[in-house]
Amino acid sequence: GVASFDCPAPPLIEKNITSSDKDGTFCWMANRQSEVNIGNAFDQAWEALLEEDDSEALNVTAGEGSAATITCRLGYRSAVVLSETDSKDAKDDTTITDCQEREGKFHGDTRVNVLFPGKAAYEDNEDNSSSQPAVALVHNLSQEYVLHSLRTSPLFEKFKLNEETNNDNNKRVSLISLAHNPETQIAAYLMNNYHKESKPQLLQNARIYMKEALKSAFIGYEIAVTEGLIDGYGVDSNGLSLQPNHDMHLAWRDVLECAAHAFLEVHGDGSKDTSSLKTIRLPGNVLETRGLKVANEINSFFGTSAGNNGEGTPSEEGLTTFTEDQNDPLVQQRQKLRKMRNILPKSVEVYVTRPLTAYPHGGTGWDQSSPGLSESGGGISAPPAFLNGDNTASGTDSDGKKIDAKHPVRILDYQVESGPIGQPGELSWSNLHYKQYGPRPSAYQPILNAVLSHFDADAILEASLERELTVEERETLEGCKLIRDMVHDLDTSLDTMKSFAAYEEYLVNVAVPLIYGSFEELDEESAGMLQLFFRVHGMAVRMVVSRWTREMLMGGCTNVQPIDDETVSSTMKLDKDQEEKMEKIRQILG
Numbered sequence: 385g386v387a388s389f390d391c392p393a394p395p396l397i398e399k400n401i402t403s404s405d406k407d408g409t410f411c412w413m414a415n416r417q418s419e420v421n422i423g424n425a426f427d428q429a430w431e432a433l434l435e436e437d438d439s440e441a442l443n444v445t446a447g448e449g450s451a452a453t454i455t456c457r458l459g460y461r462s463a464v465v466l467s468e469t470d471s472k473d474a475k476d477d478t479t480i481t482d483c484q485e486r487e488g489k490f491h492g493d494t495r496v497n498v499l500f501p502g503k504a505a506y507e508d509n510e511d512n513s514s515s516q517p518a519v520a521l522v523h524n525l526s527q528e529y530v531l532h533s534l535r536t537s538p539l540f541e542k543f544k545l546n547e548e549t550n551n552d553n554n555k556r557v558s559l560i561s562l563a564h565n566p567e568t569q570i571a572a573y574l575m576n577n578y579h580k581e582s583k584p585q586l587l588q589n590a591r592i593y594m595k596e597a598l599k600s601a602f603i604g605y606e607i608a609v610t611e612g613l614i615d616g617y618g619v620d621s622n623g624l625s626l627q628p629n630h631d632m633h634l635a636w637r638d639v640l641e642c643a644a645h646a647f648l649e650v651h652g653d654g655s656k657d658t659s660s661l662k663t664i665r666l667p668g669n670v671l672e673t674r675g676l677k678v679a680n681e682i683n684s685f686f687g688t689s690a691g692n693n694g695e696g697t698p699s700e701e702g703l704t705t706f707t708e709d710q711n712d713p714l715v716q717q718r719q720k721l722r723k724m725r726n727i728l729p730k731s732v733e734v735y736v737t738r739p740l741t742a743y744p745h746g747g748t749g750w751d752q753s754s755p756g757l758s759e760s761g762g763g764i765s766a767p768p769a770f771l772n773g774d775n776t777a778s779g780t781d782s783d784g785k786k787i788d789a790k791h792p793v794r795i796l797d798y799q800v801e802s803g804p805i806g807q808p809g810e811l812s813w814s815n816l817h818y819k820q821y822g823p824r825p826s827a828y829q830p831i832l833n834a835v836l837s838h839f840d841a842d843a844i845l846e847a848s849l850e851r852e853l854t855v856e857e858r859e860t861l862e863g864c865k866l867i868r869d870m871v872h873d874l875d876t877s878l879d880t881m882k883s884f885a886a887y888e889e890y891l892v893n894v895a896v897p898l899i900y901g902s903f904e905e906l907d908e909e910s911a912g913m914l915q916l917f918f919r920v921h922g923m924a925v926r927m928v929v930s931r932w933t934r935e936m937l938m939g940g941c942t943n944v945q946p947i948d949d950e951t952v953s954s955t956m957k958l959d960k961d962q963e964e965k966m967e968k969i970r971q972i973l974g
Contacts, residue, residue: 411462411485411519419539422454426557451556454543455663457620458533458601459525459564462499463487465518492526492597494572523568525597530604534561534613544613558615560663561608563601567623567632569594574631587631595638602646602661609660610650618663620737625667625675626746636682637717639664644724658729668736669795670937672746679734686731742793791886793933798884798926800825814927815934823931825923835871835917838910839864863902867914870898874921881928891918 464486487493502518534540543557573590581589598619605617623634643661651657664682668675721728787793799811802821817825841864844857853861874895881887899906899914906914 411464415461415485416538419456419537422456423539423542426452426454453558453560454539455560455562455618456537456539457562457564458530459523459566459568460496461485461522461524463489463493463520463522465498465502465520487520487522490524490526490529490532492524492529492600494523494569494576495520496523496568496572497521523565523572525563525566525569525601527600527604527607530561530563530601531607534604534608540613559613560616560618561605561614562618562620562663562665563598563605564620565623566594566598566601566619566621567626567634569597570623570632590631594634595642598639599642599645599649602642603649606646606650606660614660616660616662618661618665618732620665622667622743622746624664624678625672627674630746632746636664636678637714637721640685640721640728641717641724644721644727647727653727655727658727661729661732663733663735665735665737667738667743667746669739669742671742671793671795675736679736682732682734686729740795742795744787744792786886787882791883791889793882793936794884794929795933795937797930800923800926802826814930818927818931823927825920825927828920828924831916831920832871832875835913836868838913839867839871841865860903866898866902870895871917878921878924878928881925882932884922884925884929887922887925887929 462485466486466488487495498518498520500516500519503516540559543559570590570593573593574586577586577589580586602617605614608614609616619634619639621634623630623632624636624639626633628635640661643659647655647657647659666675666678668679797813797815800814800817802810802812802817802825812820841861844853844861844864847853847857848861895918903910
């Protein structure tokens with residue numbers, strides 16, 4: 385029943401990785417291994433399909449057209465950062481192969497982060513190597529990079545370049561490559577030119593720069609289609625779902641315009657074919673609702689919708705009227721697209737991504753004012769420090785009390801254990817548990833009290849009144865105090881939790897090391913008490929996070945009964961302060 389595979393963006397090298405193997409080959413593996421994996425996964429799925437003795441397998445293997453579609457996002461890659469001298473030597477060295485992924489190899493390379501800062505030769509390296517180069521996260525949508533990536537792709541080589549030898553058993557695969565987050569090029573231009581231009585002109589030029597980059601990528605895609613590398617192309621962008629006044633906004637009409645110009649560049653205006661633009665993907669969910677509106681606008685332009693099987697009458701957008709300002713750039717763009725209807729595809733498939741995940745600032749990583757445009761002391765700010773590998777200014781690790789780019793809002797409920805303490809609990813949704821037992825797991829308060837009592841160290845305190853404590857007793861007393869403080873802080877901050885994933889990360893990075901640092905060894909009873917507390921506290925965090933998410937979705941409505949099939953809106957009352965607070969949160973989320 386699987387109709388398509390999605391090859392994710394290249395897995396990134398973790399910033400805290402200590403391996404010395406961060407050369408070009410390692411970067412190539414980071415960039416390409418996901419393609420190898422998806423090809424192998426498809427082979428296994430195909431073999432399983434052939435083993436099915438039913439009409440579905442027969443239709444897929446003997447039918448016409450593609451049996452499955454594989455989509456890959458293209459734009460980001462891990463790359464070695466070379467010094468100016470090394471970079472010059474690399475260009476002259478013919479022994480360096482394509483697997484030596486390096487920053488600056490292609491025109492248009494733009495650094496968006498530093499994944500590993502590198503090590504100098506005099507530092508202590510675990511493997512006694514002389515030095516370790518830095519590794520950057522690079523974004524590129526140039527024609528050169530697109531064609532290089534597709535022509536050297538293990539996945540595309542597997543299914544297209546060697547189609548005659550590898551396409552056994554009628555394994556018909558349609559490959560679609562998607563330009564990933566073109567709006568990143570806007571940020572790139574802003575960060576590289578913030579000190580050269582005035583603010584209004586800077587943003588206008590940044591958008592022009594982004595459109596040129598996207599057009600260049602589409603030219604590469606059109607060439608790749610003629611070479612038989614891919615069956616079509618598209619865009620996967622967070623910027624498509626942003627408000628038009630956001631600096632990182634990408635207009636869907638710009639995508640169509642770039643596709644039309646790219647087609648003319650490759651095929652000329654005498655061709656009877658049409659653009660190979662196939663797919664547009666954008667985020668959309670109950671918090672980021674603009675993505676759904678944009679999807680409807682695109683479908684309306686092509687005259688398609690979910691109810692007419694992709695067939696319908698295109699919109700009359702672009703017709704000249706006396707009521708519109710003919711000097712308005714948007715009006716001019718609509719008229720231009722109308723003239724290009726004959727080279728645009730008859731329809732485009734629109735997909736909504738991450739329906740259960742909402743990121744701050746629409747997933748761009750930047751608020752309303754982009755890097756290079758935010759005001760600081762009356763001037764224009766410099767690029768963020770992390771572009772040079774300095775992560776010290778990025779703030780402390782999240783403890784679950786806030787939403788950030790690494791810990792988005794998850795639009796789902798959690799299941800928690802319910803029932804009397806000491807008995808095996810049944811799992812129930814946190815909302816139903818809230819209705820029956822209240823805002824905390826039924827076992828939470830008794831276990832909290834038991835843990836605080838267990839680590840109160842009363843016996844040691846009483847002994848200190850009669851004699852001087854031993855070194856071991858003093859260390860135990862200090863450890864008990866630290867654990868009591870930690871448990872107390874976790875309890876008092878419970879109602880501020882907004883991300884369960886960030887909370888788990890906090891436990892691993894802060895709470896557990898604190899416990900290990902307080903005691904050389906925990907007795908079995910103490911370890912069991914802490915394990916029991918973290919288990920029930922984790923359930924409490926799940927309840928708080930899901931309730932906070934639900935309140936945000938409800939707007940400013942308070943007095944809301946737990947949501948089930950019998951809930952009626954008449955029980956809701958509007959708290960204006962809460963409404964304004966939630967409105968600010970929704971604005972941050974785009």
